[in-house]
Amino acid sequence: MIFLLVGTFWIAAAGAGQDQTAKVAIHFQPQSPTEAFVNATAEYDALWKAEGARMVAAMERISGLPFEEREIKAVIYEGVSFSGSGNTPMQLRASYPAEVKEATLIHELSHRMLGRVKTTKEIDEHRKIFLVLYDIWVDLYGKEFADRNVAVESQRKGLYDYESAWKWALAMSAEDRAATFKTLRFEPGPTGTSRSAVSSTGEPSALHPVRCCVCAFRAACRSIHSTHRIGSGSR
Numbered sequence: 001m002i003f004l005l006v007g008t009f010w011i012a013a014a015g016a017g018q019d020q021t022a023k024v025a026i027h028f029q030p031q032s033p034t035e036a037f038v039n040a041t042a043e044y045d046a047l048w049k050a051e052g053a054r055m056v057a058a059m060e061r062i063s064g065l066p067f068e069e070r071e072i073k074a075v076i077y078e079g080v081s082f083s084g085s086g087n088t089p090m091q092l093r094a095s096y097p098a099e100v101k102e103a104t105l106i107h108e109l110s111h112r113m114l115g116r117v118k119t120t121k122e123i124d125e126h127r128k129i130f131l132v133l134y135d136i137w138v139d140l141y142g143k144e145f146a147d148r149n150v151a152v153e154s155q156r157k158g159l160y161d162y163e164s165a166w167k168w169a170l171a172m173s174a175e176d177r178a179a180t181f182k183t184l185r186f187e188p189g190p191t192g193t194s195r196s197a198v199s200s201t202g203e204p205s206a207l208h209p210v211r212c213c214v215c216a217f218r219a220a221c222r223s224i225h226s227t228h229r230i231g232s233g234s235r
């Protein structure tokens with residue numbers, strides 16, 4: 001269902017047998033009115049309209065967790081894709097091929113959805129989502145799609161070691177990935193909440209999910225410059 005179409009796009013996902021309209025709406029907006037950004041915004045718009053309900057349903061089914069955000073803003077531009085958090089918009093690269101747009105949108109939404117799930121010394125933010133992301137891709141679009149997009153992400157260098165993280169996750173069976181993810185979800189204690197999943201009151205909040213793919217890079221920056229905040233993004 002399209003709510004508004006005036007240079008920006010308000011999209012609500014609605015699936016057969018399950019009304020997602022009020023559940024997850026994504027507001028896609030081009031960073032500037034250039035033809036490339038406007039066209040890419042329309043592509044993301046059409047993708048979410050067609051596939052959003054299925055994406056949300058698969059993410060919830062594989063992770064065993066609800067997608068608790070109701071509205072998300074997304075800026076389409078030419079740069080590193082970035083999950084954002086809370087009122088910070090998601091940012092998505094305009095020039096990706098159609099299939100990579102699909103995979104990246106699910107990747108970034110997974111960071112937002114799973115921000116409240118704990119990490120460990122071994123399992124960082126990306127390893128955490130990779131415990132479910134591959135199986136979400138398989139569930140939605142098949143193993144070949146999943147394998148192609150693992151290869152795409154594994155080629156990204158510099159900001160994060162995606163290749164090693166994917167090898168770690170895929171060395172496990174689907175059952176072992178699910179079991180490992182379950183230990184993260186249900187292990188109690190103060191370490192069970194990611195810093196990015198804590199609201200200003202200090203309480204865990206789904207409205208402050210963990211951000212995406214440059215998190216390791218900017219976390220390092222923050223350790224050097226304590227006033228810097230964590231960012232996130234896919235290449």
